[in-house]
Amino acid sequence: MPNESIEALIPQLDAVDDSPGAAALRDRSYELLRTAPGALAVDVGCGAGRAVAELAERGARAVGIDLSEQMVALARKRWPDGEFRLGDANALPFGDGEAAAYRADKVLHTLADPGRALTEARRVLAPGGRIVLCGQDWDTFVIDATDPELTRTIVRRRAERVASPLAARRYRNLLLDAGFREVTAEAHTGVFTGGSFLPVLVRLAEVCREHGAITGAQADAWIADQRERAGADRLFAAVPIFMVAATAP
Incomplete structure (x- = not known):
């Protein structure tokens, strides 16, 4: 994620991976891959490596690729039996x-x-190989907050800090443009109500403050509101997640 340190990103990724429904969503991605036992399955942008470990448990020869040396080191520490390499998606x-x-x-x-x-994905995939893309739409986060107008500003301006914030809604067309066939698309909604998701919400506001999109006072007030909601079991956020699968020609 651009403009994010690895130290800031790891707790956000862990919070999402540990949230209700996340395991089922990962399982669905593995089902769509249809990987035969022993076949090479590449997890690009593997982060801390959980998907690589889970794919290996299902019999695949799973290899995680990440651009960050810190992420690869963390993945190797968490999953010492996994295979992780430094690499660029391109x-x-x-x-x-x-x-x-x-x-x-x-x-x-x-x-x-x-x-x-x-x-590049099409290049490394054998004919008939499977590709699965999964991701959130950054411009349509739904967050309950006392100040809805400020919340809309935070979501919009945070999305502007992402290289391709609308990529997920474009997955299907991107795969068609790349020559893939049998493209299917699914929409899922991640619903987050626990305090474990609070670091993600806090970081949304902090990034906006750091780049002058909102004032320090606005960030403090919004974060305080979300902390209070988390403490009272009133936090609510929903994130549209798109999962698109296809077959290499």
Whole structure:
């Protein structure tokens, strides 16, 4: 994610991965991959590596790729039996047609040109290989707050800090443009009501403050409101998540 330190990003990713429904969503992505036992499944932008470990448990030869040395080190520490490599989504360390499956979860929005990454995905996938993309739409976060107008500003301005904030709603067309076939699209909604999601909401406001999109007083008030809601079991956020799958020609 652009303009985010790894230290700030890790607790946000952990909060999302541990949220209700997250495991089922990951399971759905694995189902759509249809990976045969022993086949190479590449998880691009693997982060802390949970999906790589879960794919391996299902019999795949799972390899996690991440651009961040810190993330790769963390993944190796958390999942010492997993295979993790440094790599760029636009230049994957695999030969033509080497992979049977390609998965990218919460990744394409970080890229200025998502279509370029999908051209690379097509290169490494064997004919008939499967690709699954999953991610949130940054411009349509739904957050209950005392100040709805400020909340809309925070969501919009935070989205502007993302390289491709609307990538998820474009997944289907991007895959078609890259020549993939049998493209299917699903919409899921992540609903977050627990305090574990509070760091994500706090970071939304902090990024806006850091870049002058809102004042310090506005950020403090909004964060205080969300902290109070979390403490009283009144926090509510919903995030549209799109999962799109396709077959390589």
